[in-house]
Amino acid sequence: GQQVQQSPASLVLQEGENAELQCNFSTSLNSMQWFYQRPGGSLVSLFYNPSGTKHSGRLTSTTVIKERRSSLHISSSQTTDSGTYLCAPYGSSGNKLIFGIGTLLSVKP
Amino acid sequence: EAAVTQSPRNKVAVTGGKVTLSCNQTNNHNNMYWYRQDTGHGLRLIHYSYGAGSTEKGDIPDGYKASRPSQENFSLILELATPSQTSVYFCASGINNQAPLFGEGTRLSVL
Numbered sequence: 001g002q003q004v005q006q007s008p009a010s011l012v013l014q015e016g017e018n019a020e021l022q023c024n025f026s027t028s029l030n031s032m033q034w035f036y037q038r039p040g041g042s043l044v045s046l047f048y049n050p051s052g053t054k055h056s057g058r059l060t061s062t063t064v065i066k067e068r069r070s071s072l073h074i075s076s077s078q079t080t081d082s083g084t085y086l087c088a089p090y091g092s093s094g095n096k097l098i099f100g101i102g103t104l105l106s107v108k109p
Numbered sequence: 110e111a112a113v114t115q116s117p118r119n120k121v122a123v124t125g126g127k128v129t130l131s132c133n134q135t136n137n138h139n140n141m142y143w144y145r146q147d148t149g150h151g152l153r154l155i156h157y158s159y160g161a162g163s164t165e166k167g168d169i170p171d172g173y174k175a176s177r178p179s180q181e182n183f184s185l186i187l188e189l190a191t192p193s194q195t196s197v198y199f200c201a202s203g204i205n206n207q208a209p210l211f212g213e214g215t216r217l218s219v220l
Binding site for chain 1: 142144149150151152153154157167168199201203206207208209210211212213214
């Protein structure tokens with residue numbers, strides 16, 4: 001079965017609302033990574049998070065290794081946050097980086 | 110500045126033809142990766158490499174070969190391109206315990 005599952009698959013918000021994105025994985029890992037992908041664009045690393053909670057501006061990543069889950073919280077969303085958010089557990093099989101399908105976020109003005 | 114450069118950015122190929130996608134990184138990273146991204150599947154790992162001279166199969170290697178002639182360069186080769194290989198391909202480079210850097214992607218259409 002799929003090793004990495006992300007939810008929700010898509011999400012529509014009004015500007016200013018908060019979002020909580022989930023990532024669950026079935027493999028063991030050393031850390032969790034979160035990426036942002038602009039429509040039709042490349043991937044940008046948001047967090048490299050071995051465990052615990054990390055903050056970056058309006059973004060917060062929380063990873064619980066033992067429970068094999070991670071979440072990405074976006075506060076006070078902006079239209080420029082629109083895009084796809086991907087999680088990828090790292091270190092489960094050598095140096096392979098396996099991705100979830102992603103959450104497509106759309107923030108309306 | 111750290112960078113991963115893919116070429117070409119866009120490619121149209123004919124069925125049965127040979128296609129080579131190139132990736133160059135100036136980051137001195139040991140690890141390099143090739144992914145394809147399709148709607149409904151996300152990013153899937155095709156081949157990866159731990160360093161010059163090494164290539165490893167990812168999750169969907171069938172129909173693809175890879176070559177890592179140097180630390181900087183990692184190529185993806187489609188010997189006999191098929192329409193099912195129409196996709197967007199991403200190259201990435203990285204080292205252990207750090208987030209990898211991604212290229213801008215190559216959009217390949219096989220007609």
